[in-house]
Amino acid sequence: MIRMATQKDCMEIAKLLWVIFEDMELPLLKKISKNTLLDMVAECIAEPTYRFGFKRGLVYELNGEIAGVIFGYPAEDEAIIDEPFRNVLLKNGFDPNDNLFVDKETLPNEWYIDSVVVNQKFRGLGIGSALLNGMSQTAIDAGYHTIGLNVDKANPKAKKLYASLGYQKVAELVISDHQYEHMCKSLTIDSLEK
Template sequence: MIRSISQKDTTEITALLWVIFEDMELSLLNKIPKNKVLEMVGEAMADPTYRYGMNRGIVFEHNGEIAGVSFGYPAIDESVIDEPFKKVLIKNGYAENETLFVDKEAFPKEWYLDSIVVHKKYRGLGIGSILLKEMDHLAINAGYSTIGLNVDIGNPKAKKLYSSIGYKKVGEIVLSGHRYEHLNKPLMNTRMAN
């Protein structure tokens, strides 16, 4: 079942997000131990403006366990989404200029699908597709007509999935030293179309 995120979910969610952090080879991971990074991300999640703020994400729960999670935000928010994490870093004695993400990811005027991850034991069950559809609805409800995401050039399987549901390449971007294709798709307000 799809539901909103609550404070009790932070440990499970941060463990899922770690998969993304490792895939992106974020430089901060070489400076701060894993448990501390996850603890600080979990703490920052309480701030609604954070990239992984509870109000910016949804989970798919199966048998009381978080099987998948997705986060998104309007591109216009990108200038403030990492400020809560910076505050937590400073509070924990780390340098003010440290951050998990150093590059801008969203394209102008789009709702940006920041992250989607499904727990390894639940992959292949369609949970990712359900989360993607729900993110479309969140974007539409926020007044957006385009949703975008980045897919690693070295991940053709993911690109094939996104292409199959209407995403098209509109550019390329480098994030943490890795090349990504930026894909987006138009959103149709099905509520208005009916």
């Protein structure tokens, strides 16, 4: 079942997101311990404007457990999505400029899928595709005609999934010193049936 994320999901979501943080080799992981960073991210998830704020996320729940999560937002929100994390860094005595994410990720006028992750034990069940389609519907409901995401060039399996759902490469970006392809999809009601 897909549902909106809630504030009660914060720590469980933070733990799932950790997989992405490690894959991206985010520099902050070398400066702050895993438990402290998880606590800080979980605290921020309770803030609706955060990039991983509960109001920006959908979860796929299976047998009472969060099997996967996806976060998305309008490209124009990119300027404000990390303010809650900066505030938590400062509150905990860390440099507020040492953010998790520092690179621009979105293209203008798109609904951006920031992150999608499926718990390893639930992979291969179509949960990622269901979450991507759910976020596409969220974007359509918000009046967007284009949805975009970034895929690490070192992750051809993910790129294949996105391409199978109608996403096409439109640009290349560097995020956290990794090469990414920016892929977009035009949104219509019919595009959700792919």
